[in-house]
Amino acid sequence: MHIEQDVSLLAHNTFGLPAVAHTLVRIGSDADVRRVVDHPTLGRSPKFVLGGGSNVVLTRDIEAVVLKIEVGGLRIVERREDAVIVEAGAGVGWHELVAWTLDQGEPGLENMALIPGTVGAAPVQNIGAYGLEMADRFESLDAVDLVTGRSVTLDRAACRFGYRDSVFKQALAGKSVITRVRLRLPRPWRPVLDYLDLQRRMAETGHSADPALGPVPDARTLFDWVVAIRRAKLPDPAVIGNAGSFFKNPVVTPEQCRDIITRDPHLVHYPMDDGNYKLAAGWLIDACGWKGKSVGAAAVYEKQALVLVNRGGARGAEVMTLARAIQESVYGRFGIRLEPEPVVV
Template identity: 45%
Template structure:
């Protein structure tokens, strides 16, 4: 286990580059490291906080107790048949590197999720999704340490209770530590280009046969054109979820905004585009000191310098209140809060 550090600035460990301190920090590189760290925390009565890639969180203040940086590594093929290949990756593996590894193996399925920041272990927590694909579509199972019982459990899709940007792990935070995740992929080339801009980009290639690597490259190009690189302009990706509203509410909005993007859902709801609502409300490119709304993508809040978590949250609250007043739609923050909320 790495040496215990104290009063560590977490700015390098979150893509919003928010400078808040961890009371204590350990880097976890193996399952034995994890068990030792949790035992230390239990003996010392320290609360435990896990950080993967730090790409989907807002540091709202200092983090008490013990922060664990998940840096476990390992990727392997578990089984292979004519119809499917099951692959496994440790929780600390970089997600995009893992996706590229599966493409190098000639496997199809994860290409639409290329270039999403973060780690493999965080992907099921958020049920990450993009361009018509979600983690649950390819998910096989995962192993997680149940901190309540001390057992390592194998959880399948039904156990994880996946929903839109949601899962069991969000509803019982802190109980499970994901150790490794398995996906069932296809050894045969196939593509999903149901997302309109991706379909257009694919058609422009002129290719007649499915090619998952080309789709991955197109996805990366689209993401880079719409989303800022957090290394250059710190951000946490999409800050708000696309809201689900009753179909009747969507129909009423369409009377006034016939061009509004809307996506009917199976159970009588309709998904709206949060970015479109924020853009229509005039927030794209707005800046408040060191925080602002990205000039090209209204869903993304950015840190222009030395913003604090409270600054990000204040801007988000202002945006949400305006959208509520204009459209009667509630926006829900996507990245969870971490740390003691500053006054």
């Protein structure tokens, strides 16, 4: 456990927003978390868990004790006939894990390549992309209770995963620290190719989901496609500050979807297994004319309306002013309330 005082968080959030952690503790193990819990001063203080800072909007300095999660380690736990179980420390970069599994010859995560952030943050948000969610590959995780200091192991049911949601954003918010995550890579491997952008790539390259019609893309090819698609659509946080997709894609009833299509027939929407429809938040925002617009140094990315960016020197208040203006605009036109994905502090 390493304790630091008055630490700038500018380099610890991908939006590049200014804020200071009055106390920051670097966590490298379960034991470090227990040391914080048992500490005479830190143990009684509020806690704020920080991974890669890719899903947070900092609007002020942090009075709570910031737990900077840096637990490392990558390993294959078990190879079974039906699956391979891999484990990663919570401080490992998510994309690093995806690339590592492929290097080990163990596919299954390639659709989620290049998602920013750490492995420990992935279950909190139930991250997902290109037809796959982390919950689809989840096995279990280890966490430490911030009140008792006890280590617990949670399975998928206990995590209560939902669309960009989990028990860690609900009942366990601020009450535990994830230290390790285990993922289940199914065998035999089957490519997930339902997403429109991937289908376009197959058409362009002569690949097919049906081996009778053309070669089926392997996992490394899918990985390369996803990386290329994301880089073409989304800004690199190392170049321009952002937190990825800023709003969740709203879910509506069939009646709501039909009502909007009556007025806006080009609405981008996707049927869900439960009969409802997921709407493309980026399309809603773009339809309201927000692409490229700004509030101070905070702006809507000109290539993807779902992403808000820091043009340089933006503050968290500017980002949230822009976000609220977008929410009001979308609600005024479509009657849909957009919900931010990042945690606002």
